[in-house]
Amino acid sequence: MVESRSATEPATEGGPSPGRSERLQLRLFGGFELSCxxxxxxxxxxxxxxxxxxxLRVAATRGQAVGILWPEVSEQQASGRLRTTLWRLQRTGRTIVECRGRLALAAGVDVDVSTWARAARRLLDDPDAADAPRAAPVEPVGDLLPGWYEDWVLAERERLRQLQLHALETVSGRLVEEGRYADALDTALRVVQLEPTRESAHRAVIRVHLAEGNLGEAVRQFDACRVVLRRELGVDPSPLLRTLLDPVDPPAGR
Known part of the structure; x- marks a missing residue:
């Protein structure tokens, strides 16, 4: 149950409408937007x-919520802010947050991040995921809550970024197995564009070229990887990457 408002808070105009049962759509990719x-x-x-x-957390106790959202104020002040926040959500006339021991989004709220993450994990876990190239993780998504710099947002943003990179690499590998080299290469190159210093992305590109028999393209990709790793990180490609090119026998120094 949502906490009752204090005597100093203005009266609720109408309160929640019991007939409002439409599902709410919460968008966090590209910015916060809640709609019905x-x-x-x-x-x-x-x-x-x-x-x-x-x-992003599914559920949280009141203590966890106030500690994460308002760490700079006293516990009493933070608790007051939480009560006010819950009251304002109640004033919308829609059930957005439920307070049954723990705080959680209402069952009628669909979250784009949750839908996307489920599709990504299904793609990673199920080799027979239908039509992998069109799976949600391959589709472009905006940054998670751009302009928000709280630690809990940054951590979740990085987790989702890594999940997308792994999903794209997985799709590329499966496309190679299916002989769909153009799609596989396009997918692998998208990972390189998202994270140029990610060696596994360069490996995915090289594997496509080798599967097609394009040894020159594979060597060029190796060189591109070597240049960016030396420039950005001051390191050379790993032995794992070099092993891919053993049959090509790149010149010494690469």
Whole structure:
């Protein structure tokens, strides 16, 4: 149950409408947006932060929520902010957050990040995932909550970035097995574009070239990887990458 408002808070205008059962759509990729059909719900920043936190963590105790969202103030002040935030969410007339021992998003809220992450994990776990090139993890997604720099957002942003990179590499490998070299190369190159210093992405590109018999292209990709690793990180390609090119026998020094 949502906490009751204090005597100093203004009266609720109408309260939650029991007939409002439409599903809410929460978008976190590319920026925060909560909508119901064509209607966009405007929430104060603290309400956005709480909703986003619960969307990414699934659930949290009140103590966890106040500690994460308002670490710079006293526990009493943070608890007061949480009560106000929950009251403002209640004033929207829609069930967005449930408070049953733990705080959690209501069952009627669909989250783009959750949908995308489930598709990514299904793709990684199921070799027979249908039509892998069109799976959600391959589709472009915006940055998670751009402009938000809290530690919990940065950590989740990096987790999702890594999940996408792994999903793309997995798709590329399966496309090679199917003989779909053009799609495999396009997918692998997208990983290189997303993270130029990721050696496994360069390996994926080289594997496509070798599968097609394009040894010159494979050597050129090796050289490109070597240049970017030396320039950005001051390291050389690993023996694992060099092993791919053993049959090509690149010149000494590479």
């Amino acid at each position: 059909g064509p209607e966009r719900l405007a929430l104060p920043l603290n309400s956005q932060r709480l909703v986003a936190l619960l969307a």
